[in-house]
């Protein structure tokens with residue numbers, strides 16, 4: 001029989017929607033089996049009790065947009081002060097030199113950084129498959145398993161090179177048949193449809209300016225056939241809007257519609273430059289948006305219209321993006337930035353810590369098409385992030401949940417994934433982080449020096 005764990009009397013608890021009063025949670029077989037009212041005891045004895053009186057508990061945070069490999073090109077001189085298109089064009093040739101080992105290290109560092117920030121489920125959007133990198137997603141699956149996290153790994157693609165009017169150099173793009181064949185292989189090999197799945201696969205042509213309309217259409221068809229999710233970058237900058245008008249004669253959402261992507265299967269990174277009519281259409285179809293505030297501020301791309309999108313029926317979640325445009329992989333840091341950036345647009349009363357933490361949890365689960373994570377409730381997966389308020393930055397704070405964002409919590413004290421403690425006392429279990437960072441720094445330097 002599986003052991004029962006009582007996480008007893010937390011200082012505060014956020015269930016994915018609001019702050020709740022609770023005498024704690026009981027975990028068994030990787031799931032939350034009881035959520036106790038104040039004063040209530042577990043229905044059966046628990047073998048282990050964890051005293052959580054010093055801890056604020058959140059559902060494990062969910063990151064819905066990232067490029068793990070970019071941890072190798074953080075804060076790189078030539079692109080520090082560039083907006084999106086020149087930033088991309090300068091970085092493409094560097095990224096094209098990616099090796100399997102560098103991708104493994106980049107992915108493990110991104111995952112470790114996310115995990116330490118309280119993230120238990122992440123997505124990644126990998127679209128670089130130069131010669132020798134055919135097994136990029138397989139490498140990422142191994143990295144996710146190594147860290148003991150959950151992930152939706154999206155098989156990205158680029159098929160529209162410079163010669164055909166696209167942005168990426170020719171040697172970074174792939175033929176449509178290769179992309180689709182590999183997409184099918186990955187879904188069949190790794191996509192787990194069960195409750196509590198650790199790995200999901202999604203299909204993710206990179207952006208309108210780097211793929212052909214044909215690959216967008218074929219990917220949508222395959223996603224429908226295999227019942228997997230679709231992901232891409234859309235409406236990130238006005239440059240992109242101008243590009244779509246010039247090459248396709250369409251605005252971004254019309255383009256999305258023309259390739260069969262306007263559906264609840266789709267989640268979009270950024271989603272900034274939409275007009276009212278486009279927001280109405282996206283909401284009506286139940287499209288999800290991964291809001292990436294730090295990347296959007298760093299590249300001066302714009303501010304996502306979250307409130308209009310929500311009112312129209314769209315789902316909002318948070319993505320760290322990057323790490324060449326963030327340059328952190330920290331979900332608490334991202335949530336804090338989302339709170340403040342969105343307040344600039346909508347004011348203090350509308351944008352609350354609970355709303356933003358909801359995007360980072362429940363909104364993330366919905367974006368990735370899951371109903372087994374993102375909430376603290378009976379029957380949900382035991383994915384939890386526990387924070388203490390002992391650091392100097394919290395001293396003198398009063399509301400424990402608000403303190404996490406307002407005082408700037410960056411590192412969880414404990415993180416649980418599927419009932420297993422993956423972070424204890426602020427350290428990842430079974431991972432030699434100094435050794436990993438040592439190798440990662442060398443790989444990053446080598447990539448630039450090549």
Ligand SMILES: [Zn+2]
Pocket residue numbers: 065066067125233269321322
């Ligand atoms: Zn991105």
